[in-house]
Amino acid sequence: MKKIGVAILGLGVVGGGTYQTLVDHHDFYLQTQQTDITVEAVLDRDKNRLKELGVPEEKIANSIEEVLADPNVDIVVETIGGIGVAKDFVCAALHEGKTVVTSNKELICKYSHELEKIAKRNHCGLYYEASCVGGVPIIRTLLDGVQANKIQRMMGIVNGTTNYILTKMTYEGADYAQTLKDAQRLGYAEANPTADVDGYDSMYKLSILSSMAFHTKIPYTKIFREGISKIDTRDIAYGRELGYTLKLLAIGKNEGKGIEVRVHPTLIPTSHPLASVNDAFNAVYLTGDAVDDVMLYGRGAGAFPTASAVVSDVIYAATHSEIKYSTFKNTATAESGVKFITDFESAYYIRLFVDDYVGVLAKITGMFAKCGVSIVEIAQRPKDEFGADNERVPLIIITHKTKESGVRNTVSKINASGLATVEAVIRVEA
Amino acid sequence: MKKIGVAILGLGVVGGGTYQTLVDHHDFYLQTQQTDITVEAVLDRDKNRLKELGVPEEKIANSIEEVLADPNVDIVVETIGGIGVAKDFVCAALHEGKTVVTSNKELICKYSHELEKIAKRNHCGLYYEASCVGGVPIIRTLLDGVQANKIQRMMGIVNGTTNYILTKMTYEGADYAQTLKDAQRLGYAEANPTADVDGYDSMYKLSILSSMAFHTKIPYTKIFREGISKIDTRDIAYGRELGYTLKLLAIGKNEGKGIEVRVHPTLIPTSHPLASVNDAFNAVYLTGDAVDDVMLYGRGAGAFPTASAVVSDVIYAATHSEIKYSTFKNTATAESGVKFITDFESAYYIRLFVDDYVGVLAKITGMFAKCGVSIVEIAQRPKDEFGADNERVPLIIITHKTKESGVRNTVSKINASGLATVEAVIRVEA
Numbered sequence: 001m002k003k004i005g006v007a008i009l010g011l012g013v014v015g016g017g018t019y020q021t022l023v024d025h026h027d028f029y030l031q032t033q034q035t036d037i038t039v040e041a042v043l044d045r046d047k048n049r050l051k052e053l054g055v056p057e058e059k060i061a062n063s064i065e066e067v068l069a070d071p072n073v074d075i076v077v078e079t080i081g082g083i084g085v086a087k088d089f090v091c092a093a094l095h096e097g098k099t100v101v102t103s104n105k106e107l108i109c110k111y112s113h114e115l116e117k118i119a120k121r122n123h124c125g126l127y128y129e130a131s132c133v134g135g136v137p138i139i140r141t142l143l144d145g146v147q148a149n150k151i152q153r154m155m156g157i158v159n160g161t162t163n164y165i166l167t168k169m170t171y172e173g174a175d176y177a178q179t180l181k182d183a184q185r186l187g188y189a190e191a192n193p194t195a196d197v198d199g200y201d202s203m204y205k206l207s208i209l210s211s212m213a214f215h216t217k218i219p220y221t222k223i224f225r226e227g228i229s230k231i232d233t234r235d236i237a238y239g240r241e242l243g244y245t246l247k248l249l250a251i252g253k254n255e256g257k258g259i260e261v262r263v264h265p266t267l268i269p270t271s272h273p274l275a276s277v278n279d280a281f282n283a284v285y286l287t288g289d290a291v292d293d294v295m296l297y298g299r300g301a302g303a304f305p306t307a308s309a310v311v312s313d314v315i316y317a318a319t320h321s322e323i324k325y326s327t328f329k330n331t332a333t334a335e336s337g338v339k340f341i342t343d344f345e346s347a348y349y350i351r352l353f354v355d356d357y358v359g360v361l362a363k364i365t366g367m368f369a370k371c372g373v374s375i376v377e378i379a380q381r382p383k384d385e386f387g388a389d390n391e392r393v394p395l396i397i398i399t400h401k402t403k404e405s406g407v408r409n410t411v412s413k414i415n416a417s418g419l420a421t422v423e424a425v426i427r428v429e430a
Numbered sequence: 431m432k433k434i435g436v437a438i439l440g441l442g443v444v445g446g447g448t449y450q451t452l453v454d455h456h457d458f459y460l461q462t463q464q465t466d467i468t469v470e471a472v473l474d475r476d477k478n479r480l481k482e483l484g485v486p487e488e489k490i491a492n493s494i495e496e497v498l499a500d501p502n503v504d505i506v507v508e509t510i511g512g513i514g515v516a517k518d519f520v521c522a523a524l525h526e527g528k529t530v531v532t533s534n535k536e537l538i539c540k541y542s543h544e545l546e547k548i549a550k551r552n553h554c555g556l557y558y559e560a561s562c563v564g565g566v567p568i569i570r571t572l573l574d575g576v577q578a579n580k581i582q583r584m585m586g587i588v589n590g591t592t593n594y595i596l597t598k599m600t601y602e603g604a605d606y607a608q609t610l611k612d613a614q615r616l617g618y619a620e621a622n623p624t625a626d627v628d629g630y631d632s633m634y635k636l637s638i639l640s641s642m643a644f645h646t647k648i649p650y651t652k653i654f655r656e657g658i659s660k661i662d663t664r665d666i667a668y669g670r671e672l673g674y675t676l677k678l679l680a681i682g683k684n685e686g687k688g689i690e691v692r693v694h695p696t697l698i699p700t701s702h703p704l705a706s707v708n709d710a711f712n713a714v715y716l717t718g719d720a721v722d723d724v725m726l727y728g729r730g731a732g733a734f735p736t737a738s739a740v741v742s743d744v745i746y747a748a749t750h751s752e753i754k755y756s757t758f759k760n761t762a763t764a765e766s767g768v769k770f771i772t773d774f775e776s777a778y779y780i781r782l783f784v785d786d787y788v789g790v791l792a793k794i795t796g797m798f799a800k801c802g803v804s805i806v807e808i809a810q811r812p813k814d815e816f817g818a819d820n821e822r823v824p825l826i827i828i829t830h831k832t833k834e835s836g837v838r839n840t841v842s843k844i845n846a847s848g849l850a851t852v853e854a855v856i857r858v859e860a
Contacts, residue, residue, distance in 0.1 A: 021578060021720050028580060032645040129575070135721035137575025144574065145559070145567025148451060148741035150458060215462040273727065276706065290451050291565035291728060291738035297703065298724035308721035311578035 001030075004318040005040035005072040007061070007098075008079065009089050011049050014103050014130065015042075015079030017303030018310045019053055025311070035318050040072045064089050068096045075317055077310060078102040083110060094118040094126065101313040103130035103306055109204040109220055112211075127313035132205045133158050133282050135305030136298040137312070142212040142286075149288025151213040154252040155268075155429065156284040157277050158205045160301040161196035162228050162248040164188045166236070166265075167278045170245065175233050188280065198227035199263040202250045209284070210252035210261050216338050218252075224262035224342070231265055235351055235424045238396050239267045242379065244349070244428065245275035251429065258339035267349050267428045347376070347428035348399045348407050353392040354420040356383070363419055364395075371410040374400040395420070398428065431460075434748040435470035435502040437491070437528075438509065439519050441479050444533050444560065445472075445509030447733030448740045449483055455741070465748050470502045494519050498526045505747055507740055508532040513540060524548040524556065531743040533560035533736055539634040539650055542641075557743035562635045563588050563712050565735030566728040567742070572642040572716075579718025581643040584682040585698075585859065586714040587707050588635045590731040591626035592658050592678040594618045596666070596695075597708045600675065605663050618710065628657035629693040632680045639714070640682035640691050646768050648682075654692035654772070661695055665781055665854045668826050669697045672809065674779070674858065675705035681859065688769035697779050697858045777806070777858035778829045778837050783822040784850040786813070793849055794825075801840040804830040825850070828858065 006022060008015050022039050029037050041061040044050055050060055061067045067076070076093040080086040083106055090107065093100050095118060102108065107115075108131045119126040129139045133156070142151075157163050161183065168179045180197065183189035195201050207220040228248050236246045244267035253260040268275050273295050277283040282300025287293050299305035354360050361378075368375055381394040399407070411422045436452060438445050452469050459467050471491040474480055480490055491497045497506070506523040510516040513536055520537065523530050525548060532538065537545075538561045549556040559569045563586070572581075587593050591613065598609045610627065613619035625631050637650040658678050666676045674697035683690040698705050703725050707713040712730025717723050729735035784790050791808075798805055811824040829837065841852045 017720075025578065025580070033577070135576070135718075136724060137571050140570060140575045141567050144746055145570045145742055146565070146738060147463070147745050148455065148738050150455070273706070276703070288565075288738060290447075290734040290741070292732075292735055294566060294726070294728035296724070296726055299722050302722075304720040305722055308576060308578050308718060311720070312575055315577050316574050 001034065001036055002318070003036040003038070004074045005038055005070070006075045006077060006314060007041040007043070007067045007070070007073045008039060008077045009043045009064070009067070010078065010080030010086070011042060011044040011046070011053060012079060012081070013303045014306045014310065015044070015077070016049070016053055017307035018077055018079060019055070021304065021307040021311050022314070029315065033315055033319055035315070037314065037318055041067050041070055043067055064092060068092060068098065073098060075099045075101060075314055077314065078104060079310065080104070081106070083107050087111060090115060091118060094122055094124055097122045097124050099125035099127070099317045101127045101130075101310055101317065103128070103310055105131040105201070105204045105208065109207045112208070113217065125317050127317055129313050130306050130309035132208050133284060133296075134298065134300040134302060135308040136282060136284065136296050136300065137309070138209060138284050138296050139212065141294075141296060142209065146286065146288050146291050146294060149290045150254075151286060151288050152253065152255050153287040154210060154213050154284060155274060156206070156209065156250045157247055157274060157282050158250050158284065158300060159196055159202045159248060160280040160282060160299075161189045161193065162202070163277070163282065164280050165197070166228060166231070166246055166248060169231070169233050170236050170240070173233055173237065176229065176231055197229050199225045199248065202248060202263045206250035206252060206261055206263055209250075210259070213252060213286070214254045214259055216259070218259065218261055222261060222340050224264065224344070226264035228265050232424060234394075235349070235426060238351065238379075238381065238394075239349060239426070240270070242377070242396070242398065243270055244268060245270045246426070247274060247277075249274070249429065258341040260341040260344045262344065265426055267426055269430060343403050343405045345401050345403055347401050347430070349424070349426040349428050350397045350399070350407070350411070350422060351424040352395045352397070352414065352420040352422050354395050356393045360419050361395075363417070364414060367413045367417070368397070368399070368410050371406050371413065373402045373406045373410050376400050431464065431466055432748070433466040433468070434504050435468055435500070436505045436507060436744060437471040437473070437497045437500070437503045438469060438507045439473045439494070439497070440508065440510035440516070441472060441474040441476070441483060442509060442511070443733045444736045444740065445474070445507070446479070446483055447737035448507055448509060449485070451734065451737040451741050452744070459745065463745055463749055465745070467744065467748055471497045471500055473497055494522060498522060498528065503528060505529045505531060505744055507744065508534060509740065510534070511536070513537050517541060520545060521548060524552055524554055527552045527554050529555035529557070529747045531557045531560075531740055531747065533558070533740055535561040535631070535634045535638065539637045542638070543647060555747050557747055559743050560736050560739035562638050563714060563726075564728065564730040564732060565738040566712060566714065566726050566730065567739070568639060568714050568726050569642065571724075571726060572639065576716065576718050576721050576724060579720045580684075581716060581718050582683065582685050583717040584640060584643050584714060585704060586636070586639065586680045587677055587704060587712050588680050588714065588730060589626055589632045589678060590710040590712060590729075591619045591623065592632070593707070593712065594710050595627070596658060596661070596676055596678060599661070599663050600666050600670070603663055603667065606659065606661055627659050629655045629678065632678060632693045636680035636682060636691055636693055639680075640689070643682060643716070644684045644689055646689070648689065648691055652691060652770050654694065654774070656694035658695050662854060664824075665779070665856060668781065668809075668811065668824075669779060669856070670700070672807070672826070672828065673700055674698060675700045676856070677704060677707075679704070679859065688771040690771040690774045692774065695856055697856055699860060773833050773835045775831050775833055777831050777860070779854070779856040779858050780827045780829070780837070780841070780852060781854040782825045782827070782844065782850040782852050784825050786823040790849050791825075793847070794844060797843045797847070798827070798829070798840050801836045801843065803832045803836045803840050806830050
């Protein structure tokens with residue numbers, strides 16, 4: 001019977017879930033994987049947490065040095081997060097020849113190349129399925145399930161907090177500030193919600209996933225990012241009336257002319273499979289040149305769904321340890337020579353307040369035409385529907401696919417004209 | 431640069447798609463996988479097909495012996511189908527130490543254990559992602575993505591033909607016979623549709639997938655099977671009115687008391703993610719004890735989606751060939767000792783025609799009570815809605831979760847009573 005020892009660094013939500021999953025399933029893995037996978041050591045400063053999880057005294061390590069010196073530890077799980085001590089510990093473990101499994105998206109986004117080099121040099125593995133979209137095996141799918149394809153497009157709902165907030169705003173009509181407050185009270189959003197609501201979390205995940213999908217390192221600094229904090233509930237409602245649902249999407253495209261990566265609130269047709277991914281559920285929708293459309297759906301966060309990904313990586317590493325260097329076959333090469341599209345194309349939803357007098361519509365549509373932006377649909381809404389501005393009339397315009405720069409020009413022209421103010425600009429994907 | 435030679439046996443729909451994908455993507459794989467994957471030989475009796483695909487003369491083999499004697503062939507792709515010559519060729523290839531990639535569900539369902547033993551003895555691999563659900567990487571997910579979980583339930587729409595037919599019946603209201611005829615005309619159904627419409631295809635796939643999910647060989651003979659050929663469009667319509675959508679589901683459950691495997695038409699809540707999987711799309715919905723719910727969605731058939739799975743397996747085998755025996759880690763052990771639940775529990779939709787007179791309802795509900803079947807909902811429909819039986823009134827009954835045997839008893843009692851006839855019995859899952 002093969003025996004594999006595991007150490008867990010950091011027993012927070014994910015680390016705790018990982019500990020419990022490994023302990024509770026020990027005999028199950030013995031039976032199904034013919035491998036004895038045992039937690040040999042855990043490291044966490046919080047003694048109460050260790051007690052709460054019922055970690056036996058003899059498994060509690062006092063330092064990273066103690067963990068790495070333990071010859072029974074084959075695999076080190078890093079669930080600390082961030083790029084401070086987590087990075088130091090991961091590097092130390094790899095230098096020691098221990099295979100590392102991590103759930104740390106920021107670490108993998110920023111340092112995967114460096115870490116993979118260290119792993120390769122030391123003949124050990126580096127796995128990070130849990131860094132993106134919790135329990136959904138999206139990295140395994142990209143690397144080992146659809147790697148025959150040229151991936152043309154990826155659209156993902158990859159952050160649970162923002163999807164929870166947008167779902168509430170959509171189906172309960174509450175405004176952003178109130179919904180965020182409720183989400184914080186219920187533990188769905190952090191006290192400082194910036195990482196989620198401003199799209200940083202989605203950005204890190206898009207960097208990791210698009211690097212794999214497009215076989216080239218996509219630095220997060222190349223990603224266009226816009227959060228949900230300025231979303232007005234009325235735009236969700238108007239969008240619904242026109243057949244669209246609002247989601248915070250992480251989008252990657254590689255359709256031949258260059259790579260385009262962006263995170264922003266997006267209106268998608270309500271009939272699109274992503275439109276019905278609600279609450280804390282996440283999903284990634286891929287389009288490949290052979291497989292066509294594929295969607296993976298599941299819980300993108302939480303102790304046990306994320307532990308599912310961590311422990312599945314542990315089992316893979318444990319049962320494939322006959323390969324010296326059995327890391328993910330990450331085919332993303334360095335970024336040199338990649339062409340990024342910054343002035344991307346999209347359809348747009350634009351809401352204006354206009355003075356309600358004859359002729360203004362012709363002038364406004366004229367400004368769109370002058371900037372080369374072609375209109376699909378115009379809907380004038382009743383003045384008092386939301387009661388916010390009783391003097392002026394809401395006007396919704398949906399454009400054809402056009403360049404971002406063209407829309408920005410149009411918006412500037414309209415705002416400068418004094419005839420109307422642009423209140424919202426939201427990208428639309430089909 | 432690593433060089434891997436591939437032979438393709440059988441250039442039908444999937445084999446042809448595989449050939450074209452490998453040829454068209456040769457340079458792409460060279461670049462992204464640092465591996466030269468080249469088609470070295472193809473074997474097919476149909477010379478016109480070989481010409482149609484533009485196979486160069488020197489790649490055309492005349493016999494399996496010629497293919498297997500070629501030292502440049504490392505991986506043999508079997509896309510012939512069935513268990514005649516396909517089985518002989520696969521066995522011969524494995525005996526020769528060639529890794530095999532197959533899309534053949536019947537072969538894998540019936541002989542995976544035997545074939546895996548031969549592969550192991552000869553230090554070569556056996557991969558079969560393409561045998562189930564086309565381009566959707568469901569096998570990779572079960573083995574390498576969610577293997578940390580005890581899988582409690584699996585519900586899949588795994589046959590494109592029947593899902594196409596049921597989608598048309600649901601949204602266009604046409605009857606079964608007419609829809610099947612249209613599907614045959616459009617090439618979505620075979621001239622002899624039995625394998626699809628009677629659920630054999632779904633049964634083979636459920637046998638393969640549930641064996642992996644539950645870590646024990648599930649012989650297809652243990653699977654309860656009922657097809658869609660007796661489905662009446664009015665039951666789809668009545669179901670919709672009550673909030674349910676009809677799908678042909680492959681269901682596997684392992685909730686502690688034994689294993690339950692069945693393929694049958696099923697009403698599921700219209701809000702369930704599987705209810706909106708339409709036309710030729712397929713999906714598998716899994717529930718694990720750590721990951722909770724996960725769904726994979728995509729095209730379950732077709733030349734290129736299925737080739738995506740075949741070629742992804744070829745790439746995996748090619749890039750992991752440092753492992754002597756790099757097959758799927760199929761953890762399904764022999765079936766001895768497994769407890770199968772045959773008298774399974776489900777909720778039920780039952781449609782009766784009843785004589786429309788006072789007191790009959792009390793007598794019928796009394797028969798349900800006597801058999802221990804508890805009723806959730808009764809809906810009497812107008813007599814003439816479908817015009818089929820103008821004398822008697824349609825009555826729809828939805829039961830609580832109950833044993834199949836109880837429902838069968840109730841149905842016999844009602845039919846014997848002469849008060850009503852049971853016209854449809856459809857299982858309901860939530």
